[in-house]
Amino acid sequence: MxxxxxxxxxxxxxxxxxxxxxxxxxxxxxxxxxxxxxxxxxxxxxxxxxxxxxKDYNLIKGFNASPWVGFKHFEAFFESPDFLKVMRNTLVISGLKFFIGFPAPIVLALMLNEVRHRFFKRFVQSVSYLPYFISWVIVAGFISSMLSIDNGSVNILLQKLKLIDEPLSFLSMPQYFWTILITANIWKDIGFNSIVFLAAIAGIDQTMYEAAEVDGASKFKQMFLITLPSIMPVVIIFMILAIGNLLNAGFEDILLLAKNPILWNVSDVLDTYVFRIGIENLRYSFATAIGLFRAVISVALLVFANLIARRYGSSLW
Amino acid sequence: MRRLGAGDRTMVVTIYAMLLLLAFTTFYPFWNALVISFNEGKDTALGGVTFWPRAWTWDNYETVFKDDRLLQAFFVSVLRTIVGTFMSILATAVFAYGMTKKELIGRKYYMIMCIVTIYFGGGLIPTYLLIRGLGLMDSFWVFIIPSLISVWNMIIFRTFFNGLPEGLQESAKIDGCGDWGTFFRIVLPLSGPVIATLSLFTAVAHWNDWFVPSIYINKEYLIPIQTLLRQILNSNIATENLSQIDAAAAAALGRFRTITSRSLSMAIMMVATLPIVCVYPFVQRYFVKGVLIGSLKE
Known part of the structure; x- marks a missing residue:
């Protein structure tokens, strides 16, 4: 047929x-x-x-019958006191994730590459991949248990080391939130994100190392003069992708770790703010406007990142 | 291999030490939660429970498995993971196979239509209003249908199918197989590794998802374990009591006076993590492969 x-x-x-x-x-x-x-x-x-x-969206009237209001919601957002706060948190958190969270798996891959004992290497890899597959709900549960004021392990450790006298309630203290958030992200993703860099390292021509050994270069020098430059193309591609994601400060992690309203001053980023305003406070139009504002900037960043990528001879589209 | 110099030896020792520290900090939260879940809650509250349970007990787990809400939530999670993964992988694979056909009319436009969705989307609120409008609120299908087709997985499938030998499909065609017949009889049986890899990631995403049910589901019997766990952990913060637990479990609680909300939460967390930890050793080689397929496309 x-x-x-x-x-x-x-x-x-x-x-x-x-x-x-x-x-x-x-x-x-x-x-x-x-x-x-x-x-x-x-x-x-x-x-x-x-x-x-x-529009001024109204659940009962529906999309079509709701009246047009132009840029009212955008103006309201830019003028609201939350605007600067949310933008600051978004940029700080995604900046920290970029400058600390992005290099971390590269460092791990470089370190794993120096390990000569196969079993030890496999062991570290297996353990470090695991958190990636655990949901943020459980990771947040681990963290609040570790940091618990009520005999959490971190408080026990810090007290034993005499660094603090009384247990602290870390998850209700705004000054620690960013540190906790970034640490949690690295803890969860470092192993998994190193896979790609390890694969890039595995592709390096081994004769270069042999030549370096003959010339008497130390392991340390080999790491910086051979391994790192050889994986640079991969690093740059991922860096460019990360630039396009710069407004993506996080969502699940922040929603789950910043349960205490005391933290909202430092934890509210664009995405979580959209969620709170839209889904919880039912201000749909206002929240959509903020989401659109974020999307427009993200697209601009993406185009910008791609322009840089072109200069390095690789483009996303 | 040459003997290492003094500087190199210091570096290697430092690296081993740091990797050990990393492995320890990764492993410890799991271990500590496991220990607390097997320790009497009242005893944990006295402090000092770190590496080993002091007052061993099954009470926490017994309470968990007596709570109807928790059992129901597990059932919902298992069901959505199995149904969701199966349907999504099948639908996406069929789609991808169609997209490999060079003679498919409109293929170029279809592909553009897919790629656009990787970079642009409507965002949280418009999607939420759409799903409300479609009547998917409080329906099991809200777990399955919106995530049925994954463009990303389609591209990975398509790359894999393109690598299959052309001759096999040709000979199937000559033997009278239609496109669907060729797909089910020839292509699918040859796609074991890619199906395993993508199923793994899809299943993990289904199992771990707490957000979709938290905004689209109000009916208690449709709440999966991750979402319920979140509610329970949140209520601990707010009230430090066990108001979330239903009557049967409360009766059990009355019997086991040793339980606290923390020890119980740890037991629930362990049960919610268990499926992933169990399959993890067996699928490791697949996901390493999967990451590399995915990153090749980038």
Whole structure:
């Protein structure tokens, strides 16, 4: 049957209308069209729904009947006292994640590369990958148990070391929040994110190391003069991707770790703020406007990152 | 190999020490939570429980497994993970196979339509309003349908299918197989490794998801374990009591006077982590491969 269709298609495709040609390959089209319909509904309709930002959305009236209000919600956001606070937190947290969280797996990969005992290397790798697969709910549970004022291990340790006299309630102290958040992120992702850099290291030509040994270069020098420069292309690609993600300060991690409202002054980033305003306070239009503002800047960052990528001879699209 | 110089030896020793420290700090929170979950809660509250349980007990776990809400939540999690992973992988693989066909009319536009979604999206609120509007609130299908097609996985599948020998599909066609027949009889059986890898990541995402149910589900019997766990952990902070636990468990609590909210939370966390820790050693080689397939596309 299909065999026949293919045969006839080859003979008559020039003259046949596009509809007929599509119908002839219905089996193929049936594979992709339902999926594309789902993509349309769940990815493209929300893009249209972004127009909510320019309306006063009312759940009862629905999207169409809600009145247009232009840039009212954007102006309200820029003028609100929360704006500067949220922007500062977003930039600080994503900046910290970029400058500390991004190099961490590279350092781990470089260190693992120096390990000569296969078993030890495998052991460290296996253990360090594991947290990546644990949900943030559980990671946040671990953290609040570790930091618990009520005999959490960190408080026990710090008291034994005589660094603190009384146990501290770390998760209710704004000054520690950023440290805890970044540490938690590194703890969760460092092992998994090192995989890609380890693979890049594995691809390095071994004769370079042999030559360096003959020339008497120390291991330390080899690490900085051979390994690191050799994986630089991979590092740069990932760095560029990270720039495009700069407004992505985090969502699940912050929602789950900043349970105490005392922390909101330092923990509210654009994404979590959208969530609180929109889903919890039901101010849909206002929240959509903030989300759109974030999306526009993200796209600009992405284009910018891609421009840099082009200069290094690799482009994202 | 040459003997190491003094400076190098210091470096290697430092590296081993730091890696050991990393392994320890990664492992310790799991271990400590496990220890607390097997220790009497009242005893834990006295302090000093770190590496080994002091007052061994099964009470925490017994309470967990007597709580109907928790059991129901486990059931929802297992169900959504199995159904969601199976359906998503199948639907995405079919889609990807169709997209490998060069003679597919409109393929270029379909592909653009997919790639755009990687970079642009409507954001949280429009998606939320859409799903409300579609009547998916408080429905099991809200776990399955919106995440059914993953563009990212489609691209990985497509790359894999393109690497399969052309001749096999040709011969199937000559033997009278349609596109669907070729897919199920020839292509799918050859795709074991990529299916395993992508299923692993999809299943982990389903098991770990707490956010989707927290905004779309109000009915208690549809709440999966991660979301319930979050509610329980939150209520500990607020009230330091066990108001979340239902009557049967409260009766058990009355019997086991040793339990505290912390010891109970740890037991629930351990049970919610267990499936992942159990399959983890067996799937390690797959996910390393998976990361590399994924990053090749970047």
């Amino acid at each position: 299909t065999q026949l269709t293919i045969q006839t298609k080859k003979n008559s495709s020039a003259g046949a209308g596009i509809v007929i040609r599509i119908i002839r390959q219905w089996q193929m089209q049936l594979m992709v069209l339902p999926a594309l319909a789902l993509i349309f509904v769940f990815n493209y309709l929300p893009m249209y729904g972004v127009l909510t930002a320019f």
